[in-house]
Amino acid sequence: MTSPRSARPAREAFLPFSPPSIGEAEIQAVVDALRSGWITTGPRTALFERRFAEFVGAEDAVGLNSCTAGLQTALALSGIGPGDAVVTTPMTFAGTANVIEHVGAKPIFADVSPDTLNLDPACVHRAIESARAHGDRVRAILPVHYAGHPCDLEALDAVAAEHDLVVIEDAAHALPARYQGRMIGGGVPGDPLAPRNRVLTSFSFYANKNLTTGEGGMLTGPADVLERARVYRNHGLDRDASQRGGAHASWRYAVHAPGYKFNMTDVAAAMGLAQLDKLPAFHARRQATAARYTAAFADCGAVETPTERAGVKHAWHLYPLRLHLDQLTIDRDRFIDELAARQIGTSVHFIPVHLHPWYRDEHGLRVGDFPAAERAFERLISLPIHPALTDDDVADVIAAVRAVAEAFAR
Numbered sequence: 270m271t272s273p274r275s276a277r278p279a280r281e282a283f284l285p286f287s288p289p290s291i292g293e294a295e296i297q298a299v300v301d302a303l304r305s306g307w308i309t310t311g312p313r314t315a316l317f318e319r320r321f322a323e324f325v326g327a328e329d330a331v332g333l334n335s336c337t338a339g340l341q342t343a344l345a346l347s348g349i350g351p352g353d354a355v356v357t358t359p360m361t362f363a364g365t366a367n368v369i370e371h372v373g374a375k376p377i378f379a380d381v382s383p384d385t386l387n388l389d390p391a392c393v394h395r396a397i398e399s400a401r402a403h404g405d406r407v408r409a410i411l412p413v414h415y416a417g418h419p420c421d422l423e424a425l426d427a428v429a430a431e432h433d434l435v436v437i438e439d440a441a442h443a444l445p446a447r448y449q450g451r452m453i454g455g456g457v458p459g460d461p462l463a464p465r466n467r468v469l470t471s472f473s474f475y476a477n478k479n480l481t482t483g484e485g486g487m488l489t490g491p492a493d494v495l496e497r498a499r500v501y502r503n504h505g506l507d508r509d510a511s512q513r514g515g516a517h518a519s520w521r522y523a524v525h526a527p528g529y530k531f532n533m534t535d536v537a538a539a540m541g542l543a544q545l546d547k548l549p550a551f552h553a554r555r556q557a558t559a560a561r562y563t564a565a566f567a568d569c570g571a572v573e574t575p576t577e578r579a580g581v582k583h584a585w586h587l588y589p590l591r592l593h594l595d596q597l598t599i600d601r602d603r604f605i606d607e608l609a610a611r612q613i614g615t616s617v618h619f620i621p622v623h624l625h626p627w628y629r630d631e632h633g634l635r636v637g638d639f640p641a642a643e644r645a646f647e648r649l650i651s652l653p654i655h656p657a658l659t660d661d662d663v664a665d666v667i668a669a670v671r672a673v674a675e676a677f678a679r
C-alpha cells in the first residue's frame with residue numbers, strides 16, 4: 270500500500286493535533302501566584318503586560334481573558350455600535366464575527382486571497398463600495414492573520430485611509446509574526462510602517478495557541494486608548510483590583526462606563542510570563558517543522574503547501590495543507606479519517622463563517638458568495654505543528670500524508 274519511501278513502522282500512540290506545551294516553569298509560576306495571595310488581576314498581570322508590550326514593540330498592552338474580549342473591547346473603544354458595519358474575513362473562527370454582532374454592528378464579509386487565505390484588499394474595497402451603496406455605515410476592517418501569515422497590511426491600510434476606517438487586527442495566530450520588519454501588534458500611530466490611526470491588535474492565549482494561559486488574551490495599541498481598555502475590562506471601574514489593595518486601600522470606586530468583565534487573572538499571567546520566555550524557542554521549532562513539511566511535500570502532486578510571501582515572517586500557528594482533489598479518489602473528510610487511522614490528529618481551519626446557519630440566515634449569505642474561501646475550505650487540512658513534536662513525530666506525519674496520497678491517487 271505504501272511505497273518504500275514512505276514506509277515507516279506504524280505509530281503506536283495517537284499524535285494529538287495541538288496539545289499545550291506546559292512545563293515545570295509554568296507549574297511553578299502558577300503555584301507561586303497561588304501562594305502569593307493575589308490571584309486575580311494584580312502585579313503579575315501588570316508585569317506580563319509590560320513584558321508583552323516590549324516583546325512586540327507596542328506602546329502598551331492590556332491583559333484580558335480572551336482574544337474575543339480584546340476584539341469586542343477594541344470595537345467598543347472605537348465607538349462602533351448599532352447602525353455601523355465592519356468588514357471581516359469568512360476564513361476565521363466564528364468569534365471574530367460574533368463580536369461585531371455583540372456590539373450591535375453588522376458584519377460584512379469580503380473574500381480572501383487564494384495564496385495566503387488572508388483578506389484580499391481588492392475584495393475589501395469592493396465590499397465597502399457595495400455596502401455603502403446599500404446604505405451601510407462601514408466603520409472598520411477586522412482582518413485575521415490567518416495561520417500566522419501577516420495580512421497585506423499596507424494595502425489594507427490604504428483602503429482604510431481612503432474610507433476613513435479603523436483597523437482592528439485579530440492576531441490570534443500571529444505571535445510572533447513580522448510584517449516589513451515590525452512585529453504584528455507593534456503598530457503605533459506615527460510609525461511610518463503603520464500609517465494607520467488607532468490600530469488595535471488582539472492576541473489569543475487559548476489552550477492551543479502559540480502562547481497559552483489556558484484562557485487569555487492581550488490587546489496592544491496606543492497607550493491613551495488602552496487606558497480606557499483597562500477601565501472597560503473591569504466593569505468600567507476607575508481602578509483595577511490591583512490598586513484597591515495595600516495599606517491605603519479604599520473601598521471607594523466610580524463606574525465610568527458599563528464595562529465588561531474581561532480582566533486577566535494573575536494565575537493566568539504567571540503562566541503567560543513563563544510561556545513568553547519560551548516563545549522564541551517554540552517559534553523556532555514551529556518554523557523548523559514547517560520547513561520540513563514543505564520540503565517533504567515538494568514532490569507530492571496531491572498536496573499544496575502553504576506559502577510565505579516576501580517581507581513577512583510567519584508565526585506558523587497552523588500548517589494548512591491543501592489537497593489537489595482532482596488527483597485523489599477521496600475527499601478531504603476521508604483524507605482526515607485515513608490520517609487518523611494512521612494515528613495522526615489533524616483539524617480544519619476554518620468552516621467559512623458565512624456558511625454557519627446563523628450568519629447564512631441572518632445576513633442572507635449563500636454558498637458561492639466567497640468562492641476563494643469556499644474552494645480552500647473543501648481542500649484544507651491543518652497538520653500538527655506544535656513545538657513538542659519530535660523529529661520522529663514529524664517524520665510520522667510526513668509518512669502518513671504520503672501514504673494516504675499514494676494509496677488514493679487517481
Ligand SMILES: *Cc1c(COP(=O)(O)O)cnc(C)c1O
Nearest residue numbers: 335336337362364441473474475
Ligand atoms: C482562537 C481564535 C480566536 C478566539 O480566541 P479566544 O482567546 O478563544 O477568544 C479568535 N480568532 C481566531 C482566528 C482564533 O483562531
